[in-house]
Amino acid sequence: MPVNLTAPDARRLLPVAGIRLGIAQAGIRKAGRKDLLVIELAPGTQVAGVFTQNRFCAAPVIVAREHLARAGAGAPLRALLVNTGCANAGTGAAGLEDTRASCMALAKLLGCSETQVLPFSTGVIMERLPMERIIAGLPACIADLGADHWLDAAQAIMTTDTLPKAASVQVDLGTAKITVTGIAKGAGMIHPDMATMLSYIATDARISAPLLREALAYAAHRSFNSITVDGDTSTNDSMMLIASGKASMPEITDAGAQAFIAVRDAITAIATELAQAIVRDAEGATKFITIRVEAGRSEDECRKIGYAIAHSPLVKTAFFASDPNLGRILAAIGYAQVHDLDVNRIELYLDDVLVARGGGRAPEYREEDGKRVMQQSEITVRVVLNRGTAVAELWTCDLSHDYVSINADYRT
Amino acid sequence: MPVNLTAPDARRLLPVAGIRLGIAQAGIRKAGRKDLLVIELAPGTQVAGVFTQNRFCAAPVIVAREHLARAGAGAPLRALLVNTGCANAGTGAAGLEDTRASCMALAKLLGCSETQVLPFSTGVIMERLPMERIIAGLPACIADLGADHWLDAAQAIMTTDTLPKAASVQVDLGTAKITVTGIAKGAGMIHPDMATMLSYIATDARISAPLLREALAYAAHRSFNSITVDGDTSTNDSMMLIASGKASMPEITDAGAQAFIAVRDAITAIATELAQAIVRDAEGATKFITIRVEAGRSEDECRKIGYAIAHSPLVKTAFFASDPNLGRILAAIGYAQVHDLDVNRIELYLDDVLVARGGGRAPEYREEDGKRVMQQSEITVRVVLNRGTAVAELWTCDLSHDYVSINADYRT
Numbered sequence: 001m002p003v004n005l006t007a008p009d010a011r012r013l014l015p016v017a018g019i020r021l022g023i024a025q026a027g028i029r030k031a032g033r034k035d036l037l038v039i040e041l042a043p044g045t046q047v048a049g050v051f052t053q054n055r056f057c058a059a060p061v062i063v064a065r066e067h068l069a070r071a072g073a074g075a076p077l078r079a080l081l082v083n084t085g086c087a088n089a090g091t092g093a094a095g096l097e098d099t100r101a102s103c104m105a106l107a108k109l110l111g112c113s114e115t116q117v118l119p120f121s122t123g124v125i126m127e128r129l130p131m132e133r134i135i136a137g138l139p140a141c142i143a144d145l146g147a148d149h150w151l152d153a154a155q156a157i158m159t160t161d162t163l164p165k166a167a168s169v170q171v172d173l174g175t176a177k178i179t180v181t182g183i184a185k186g187a188g189m190i191h192p193d194m195a196t197m198l199s200y201i202a203t204d205a206r207i208s209a210p211l212l213r214e215a216l217a218y219a220a221h222r223s224f225n226s227i228t229v230d231g232d233t234s235t236n237d238s239m240m241l242i243a244s245g246k247a248s249m250p251e252i253t254d255a256g257a258q259a260f261i262a263v264r265d266a267i268t269a270i271a272t273e274l275a276q277a278i279v280r281d282a283e284g285a286t287k288f289i290t291i292r293v294e295a296g297r298s299e300d301e302c303r304k305i306g307y308a309i310a311h312s313p314l315v316k317t318a319f320f321a322s323d324p325n326l327g328r329i330l331a332a333i334g335y336a337q338v339h340d341l342d343v344n345r346i347e348l349y350l351d352d353v354l355v356a357r358g359g360g361r362a363p364e365y366r367e368e369d370g371k372r373v374m375q376q377s378e379i380t381v382r383v384v385l386n387r388g389t390a391v392a393e394l395w396t397c398d399l400s401h402d403y404v405s406i407n408a409d410y411r412t
Numbered sequence: 413m414p415v416n417l418t419a420p421d422a423r424r425l426l427p428v429a430g431i432r433l434g435i436a437q438a439g440i441r442k443a444g445r446k447d448l449l450v451i452e453l454a455p456g457t458q459v460a461g462v463f464t465q466n467r468f469c470a471a472p473v474i475v476a477r478e479h480l481a482r483a484g485a486g487a488p489l490r491a492l493l494v495n496t497g498c499a500n501a502g503t504g505a506a507g508l509e510d511t512r513a514s515c516m517a518l519a520k521l522l523g524c525s526e527t528q529v530l531p532f533s534t535g536v537i538m539e540r541l542p543m544e545r546i547i548a549g550l551p552a553c554i555a556d557l558g559a560d561h562w563l564d565a566a567q568a569i570m571t572t573d574t575l576p577k578a579a580s581v582q583v584d585l586g587t588a589k590i591t592v593t594g595i596a597k598g599a600g601m602i603h604p605d606m607a608t609m610l611s612y613i614a615t616d617a618r619i620s621a622p623l624l625r626e627a628l629a630y631a632a633h634r635s636f637n638s639i640t641v642d643g644d645t646s647t648n649d650s651m652m653l654i655a656s657g658k659a660s661m662p663e664i665t666d667a668g669a670q671a672f673i674a675v676r677d678a679i680t681a682i683a684t685e686l687a688q689a690i691v692r693d694a695e696g697a698t699k700f701i702t703i704r705v706e707a708g709r710s711e712d713e714c715r716k717i718g719y720a721i722a723h724s725p726l727v728k729t730a731f732f733a734s735d736p737n738l739g740r741i742l743a744a745i746g747y748a749q750v751h752d753l754d755v756n757r758i759e760l761y762l763d764d765v766l767v768a769r770g771g772g773r774a775p776e777y778r779e780e781d782g783k784r785v786m787q788q789s790e791i792t793v794r795v796v797l798n799r800g801t802a803v804a805e806l807w808t809c810d811l812s813h814d815y816v817s818i819n820a821d822y823r824t
Contacts, residue, residue, distance in 0.1 A: 055753045056746025056771075090742040092756070092772030125739025126773045235743050313725070313811075314819055321820030327537025330502040331647050334468025341467045344504070359468075360504030361538045399725075401816050407726055408733030 001162075003288040003377050003397065005280035008151060008166040014179045015147035016202040018042035018244025022144035023152045026137025028130055029085030029123060034156035036134065038106065038141040039080040039200060045244045046209050047077050047118065048216040052237035058089030059099040060119040061236060067103070067115045072209065078116040080240065081106050082198065083123075083134060084157050084185070089235035090126040098129040105135045109142050122159055122185065122198055122236050154183040157198050160406060161187045165277040171266045173259045176249035178205040180266045184274035187229070187283050197224060197278055201270055202242040205263045206251040214255060215264040216241040223271035227395045228310045229282040241267065279395045284402030287319045290380040291394045295387065301338045302392035305383060308336035316399030319379065324370030326355050333383060342387070349382040350374070413574075415700040415789055415809065417692035420563060420578040426591045427559035428614040430454035430656025434556035435564045438549025440542055441497030441535060446568035448546065450518065450553040451492040451612060457656045458621050459489050459530070460628040464649035470501030471511040472531040473648060479515070479527045484621065490528040492652065493518050494610065495535075495546060496569050496597070501647035502538035510541040517547045521554050534571055534597065534610055534648050566595040569610055572818060573599045577689040583678045585671045588661035590617040592678045596686035599641070599695050609636060609690055613682055614654040617675045618663040626667060627676040628653040635683035639807045640722045641694040653679065691807045696814030699731045702792040703806045707799065713750045714804035717795060720748035728811030731791065736782030738767050745795060754799070761794040762786070 019041060026036040041047070049068050051061050071077045081102060088095045103117040110117075121129065144152075154164035168181040186197030207215070220239055245251070252260045280288050291309050293302035309315055312332040318325040329348060333341070348356040353369045356362055373379055431453060438448040453459070461480050463473050483489045493514060500507045515529040522529075533541065556564075566576035580593040598609030619627070632651055657663070664672045692700055703721050705714035721727055724744040730737040741760060745753070760768040765781045768774055785791055 054743060054746035055748075055750070056742045056755045087739070090739045090768060090772045092770045095772060124737075125743060126768070127739075235739075235746060313815070317816055317819035320816065323820065325536075327499070327502045327539075327647075330468045331466060331537060334466035334647060336467075338467070343468045356502060356538070358504045360502045360507060399816060401813050403725070404729055404732065404811060404813050404816060407729035408735065 001286070002281040003285050005163055005277055007163050008154070010151040012168060013150040013166050014168045014170060014181050016179050016181050016244060017204040017246035018045055019202045019242060020145040020147050021149040021153040022141035022146070023149060023156045024137040024140035024144065026083070026133045028083055028133055034152060035084045036137040036141055037082040037153050037156040038138070038145065039153070040110070040145055041078055041242065042244050042246065043076065045077065045242060046207070046212050047071060048213040048241045050216060050220050050239050052235060054235045056090060056235050058087050058121060058236040059091055059095035060088055060121045061238060062096060063099045063103065064118045064120065064238065067118050070115045075113065075115050077118060078110055078112040079106060080118045080120065080200065082120040082157055083129070084159055085123040086121060086127055086129050087123045087125050087236050088121040088129045091128055094128060098131055101131060102129065102134050106138055109138055118240070120198055120236070120238055122157065125235060150181055150183060154185070157183065157185040159185065159187065160283055161185050161281055163281055165274050165281070167270045167273040169266050169270055171262050173249060173262055175259070176247045178203055178247045178249070178263060180270050182270045182274055184278060186278040187281050197237055199224060199239040199271065199274055200242065201240070201267060202244065203263065203267065204244050204247040206245040206247055206249050207243050207263060208251060208253045211252055211255060211260055212241060212243050215267050218264055219268040219271040222268055223275035226393065227275050227279050228307060229279065229397060276395055279397050282397040283406045284400040285397035286377070286400055287398040288378045289319060289396050289398065291396065292380060292391070293383045293385065294391050296385045296390040297388035299390045299392050302390050303394070304338055305333050305336040306392050306394040308332045309381060310394055310396035313399055319374065319398035320400045322371070322374040324350070324367060324374045326350065326370060329381060330356060345386040347384040347386065349384070351380050413698070414693040415697050417575055417689055419575050420566070422563040424580060425562040425578050426580045426582060426593050428591050428593050428656060429616040429658035430457055431614045431654065432557040432559050433561040433565040434553035434558070435561060435568045436549040436552035436556065438495070438545045440495055440545055446564060447496045448549040448553055449494040449565050449568040450550070450557065451565070452522070452557055453490055453654065454656050454658065455488065457489065457654060458619070458624050459483065459652060459654050460621070460625040461650060461652045462628060462632050464647060466647045468502060468647050470499050470533060470648040471503055471507035472500055472533045473650060474508060475511045475515065476530045476532065476650065479530050482527045487525065487527050489530060490522055490524040491518060492530045492532065492612065494532040494569055495541070496571055497535040498533060498539055498541050499535045499537050499648050500533040500541045503540055506540060510543055513543060514541065514546050518550055521550055530652070532610055532648070532650055534569065537647060562593055562595060566597070569595065569597040571597065571599065572695055573597050573693055575693055577686050577693065579682045579685040581678050581682055583674050585661060585674055587671070588659045590615055590659045590661070590675060592682050594682045594686055596690060598690040599693050609649055611636060611651045611683065611686055612654065613652070613679060614656065615675065615679065616656050616659040618657040618659055618661050619655050619675060620663060620665045623664055623667060623672055624653060624655050627679050630676055631680040631683040634680055635687035638805060639687045639691050640719060641691065641809060688807055691809050694809040695818040696812040697809035698789070698812055699810040700790045701731060701808050701810065703808065704792060705795045705797065705804050708797045708802040709800035711802045711804050714797070714802050715806070716750055717745050717748040718804050718806040720744045721793060722806055722808035725811055731786065731810035732812045734783070734786040736762070736779060736786045738762065738782060741793060742768060757798040759796040759798070761796070763792050
């Protein structure tokens with residue numbers, strides 16, 4: 001049961017001029033489900049991407065990085081190819097060959113070169129791609145191409161997700177109305193740099209390639225790199241930002257321009273909604289937890305403390321139990337490797353309830369207040385370090401029996 | 413159900429000359445259980461200690477460090493005082509006062525000064541010590557003092573442990589036979605520097621103070637700092653090494669002497685047995701996992717990789733399910749923050765089964781071999797990095813439904 005999350009309404013997902021999506025049931029892992037997606041890009045479309053930092057990154061991540069670099073050098077991208085069911089990670093040289101062959105097969109159908117296709121995979125690790133089924137599924141994707149298939153696309157990339165994740169917004173820049181629409185998948189193996197997740201966000205805004213990369217870095221840091229479910233960084237994480245440039249507007253080339261800030265913020269809002277949807281739909285989650293660390297010396301130390309809390313199995317099980325065993329949060333703050341931290345200056349709040357100060361339980365704290373907040377489905381943990389002005393905000397969930405069940409049974 | 417662990421046999425726990433232990437039922441948290449321990453030290457006894465690195469360390473840790481430093485400066489220690497049921501952590505200035513008052517109360521009964529007592533606590537965080545009950549329990553501890561109470565002492569320091577943990581060995585140094593006997597507690601919130609654990613190891617060997625500290629550092633690194641259950645570093649961890657010097661032998665003052673190596677190795681063997689017992693008795697554990705990372709450039713990188721595997725909830729749930737979903741181990745190796753790792757050179761073994769090489773699944777690997785090993789209660793994961801000569805060995809357990817249940821219900 002996802003936490004306060006419902007399926008997106010297909011009618012509220014706005015098409016993005018220049019972008020078409022085609023979906024097929026290729027039978028990659030299971031029959032009768034959407035598992036293959038082609039995102040076709042109009043000529044002139046720019047793409048920026050960030051990928052997992054995992055050294056065991058999947059074959060498609062290696063090839064997508066390579067093709068993205070070539071696109072910058074004059075081989076414009078024409079399509080993205082995404083499959084679910086098999087991650088094509090931990091597959092060595094053979095996996096790379098499979099990925100290249102799948103790009104080649106789609107390129108033939110589209111009349112472009114292999115390097116103009118970006119490949120993505122998600123699913124089980126250390127198994128080979130079922131190449132025949134993928135190649136056989138591509139014509140159905142092409143036949144299905146349409147501008148209003150965002151919800152189908154969101155369904156086609158799901159693995160253990162219980163709900164598709166998609167969001168859309170329109171922004172009036174004065175010169176033109178632009179659209180930002182995005183989809184994402186992910187439910188477990190979630191940790192930044194990146195989460196186990198795929199996300200594709202498209203806009204029709206006209207924006208220079210360097211500013212598109214800047215907007216992506218900005219949005220990724222505040223969204224997918226600010227969530228965690230279990231601290232496991234996947235082999236396949238990829239977030240792609242696509243700009244078709246079809247809106248009637250002058251190209252944005254100035255990072256200080258109002259239009260850039262408006263577009264970047266719209267992209268960040270969509271990315272944040274998608275990232276939070278991943279946490280809400282996290283494996284076994286029953287609570288959505290916001291962790292806000294304030295008044296730190298640096299954002300880095302705020303994030304260290306936030307992630308120590310977010311990753312602690314003891315804190316997470318206490319949230320699951322709605323048990324205000326809040327000393328566990330103090331313990332996590334204490335081991336976050338911020339070596340000169342003076343714990344006597346820290347304040348800990350649970351929503352509006354002051355729990356701890358002066359190195360221990362606040363005298364005014366009452367257990368029933370903690371209990372009341374712990375029973376909510378959405379909780380904010382606020383840690384005030386009182387040693388600077390930096391802030392970090394992260395989102396995570398609790399650790400439940402269902403997390404164990406889902407991950408003990410995933411392959412069966 | 414602990415993994416291949418049974419209660420120690422009281423008759424095999426050898427007394428250590430100069431050390432007496434007294435236990436009481438003080439009703440600190442629950443009635444009718446042993447929860448207060450005094451370890452009395454004969455004059456001339458040396459003590460070395462290592463403590464949690466948690467910044468939110470407990471009041472007794474702060475005071476024990478202080479008294480230990482004074483002991484080196486000529487205030488010889490006379491006793492250790494340990495309570496279970498309440499950690500006296502996250503209790504601020506009041507917690508420090510409580511700890512000092514408990515040392516003072518015991519000092520009065522023993523006719524020594526407050527600074528000659530080392531205090532220790534374990535249990536729930538952010539609650540005050542029940543001082544009246546502790547002080548009322550001390551005379552019963554004194555009345556109970558005896559050299560052969562090691563098993564009772566092991567029971568008196570348990571929290572969520574299902575079995576007491578104690579071990580003993582005798583070593584013939586040629587000049588004398590010396591004894592090493594130790595106890596430990598811990599089951600969850602286990603992560604090095606230190607584990608949530610208390611351990612007291614005593615020997616009658618005559619050994620200089622600097623060499624005692626050296627033996628302690630050596631043993632701690634290879635035992636309690638090489639285990640993890642959940643990555644949560646406690647506020648109270650303490651490991652104390654006590655040497656009464658009662659054996660008839662010349663004092664060991666040379667780090668190169670055979671006698672030093674023999675004593676140090678005996679202490680390390682006892683510490684390792686106790687540390688492994690903590691993992692075997694870990695909350696919800698059904699498997700005992702040895703992680704050995706070999707042929708690395710440095711021990712540090714081997715430990716990073718080992719801990720990434722040991723902390724991954726996905727790897728741990730796969731062990732719980734006996735599911736050879738071994739790509740999760742590759743993923744954990746990949747995100748261990750060893751940034752120049754060439755994954756194509758790595759070999760992954762599960763016991764004797766070669767699972768992966770060349771960046772992916774080994775062609776000779778058969779799923780049924782992986783399945784066979786995964787069903788064992790003791791499993792060795794061996795990662796060969798093929799880039800140096802360093803090695804690290806760690807011990808951990810799986811993540812089960814019972815871990816979630818135990819930690820969701822701990823306070824209720």
